[in-house]
Amino acid sequence: MQKVEIIEGTGLPLNRSDVDTDQIIPSDWLKRVERTGFGKGLFSEWRDDREFVLNKPEYAKATILVAGQNFGTGSSREHAVWAIQDYGFKAVISPRFADIFKNNCTKMGLVPVELDSTVVSLMLNEIPKNPELLIVVDLKNLTVSIPELSIEEKFAIDSFVQYRFLNGLDDIGLTLANGKAISDYESNRFKWLPKVTL
Numbered sequence: 400m401q402k403v404e405i406i407e408g409t410g411l412p413l414n415r416s417d418v419d420t421d422q423i424i425p426s427d428w429l430k431r432v433e434r435t436g437f438g439k440g441l442f443s444e445w446r447d448d449r450e451f452v453l454n455k456p457e458y459a460k461a462t463i464l465v466a467g468q469n470f471g472t473g474s475s476r477e478h479a480v481w482a483i484q485d486y487g488f489k490a491v492i493s494p495r496f497a498d499i500f501k502n503n504c505t506k507m508g509l510v511p512v513e514l515d516s517t518v519v520s521l522m523l524n525e526i527p528k529n530p531e532l533l534i535v536v537d538l539k540n541l542t543v544s545i546p547e548l549s550i551e552e553k554f555a556i557d558s559f560v561q562y563r564f565l566n567g568l569d570d571i572g573l574t575l576a577n578g579k580a581i582s583d584y585e586s587n588r589f590k591w592l593p594k595v596t597l
Contacts, residue, residue, distance in 0.1 A: 408462030419473030471500025
């Protein structure tokens with residue numbers, strides 16, 4: 400997992416509520432055994448519609464997905480987060496996320512930002528007028544700002560999750576950070592017990 404302090408980029412306005420993980424990455428994509436390549440499947444059924452927002456060239460470089468209420472509902476598939484990341488998004492902004500989806504985001508390095516619904520609605524209305532609108536997500540100060548609109552909003556995130564993002568620590572990284580303690584413990588165990596090596 401890479402360290403995340405500040406994400407600066409443009410947004411893609413997905414003005415839909417209750418988007419579930421089967422819509423994010425349809426089940427026929429779950430046969431893949433790799434973690435890469437899922438970006439092609441992101442919203443693949445909706446992308447059959449040429450007017451779908453992900454097909455619009457003005458959003459091709461967007462790195463922040465701005466969505467409606469209840470984003471990521473449904474099954475617990477990690478593939479949904481992989482697809483969003485593989486497509487190129489670094490953060491998702493919504494008034495509310497499904498708990499399992501949000502937890503998967505924090506473990507895989509995709510920043511879930513919950514903002515008040517009025518602010519998200521404003522973003523969903525303003526981005527289509529100006530697809531180059533700069534959005535800044537600051538993990539250190541827990542703010543989202545849109546300089547051109549003079550907007551700066553605080554958001555909440557668990558302090559340990561914030562620590563993980565700022566230090567680039569996934570579950571394996573957290574374990575490896577205790578490598579010396581693990582080695583010390585293993586060196587003092589009875590010789591007949593199985594060994595754990597890092």
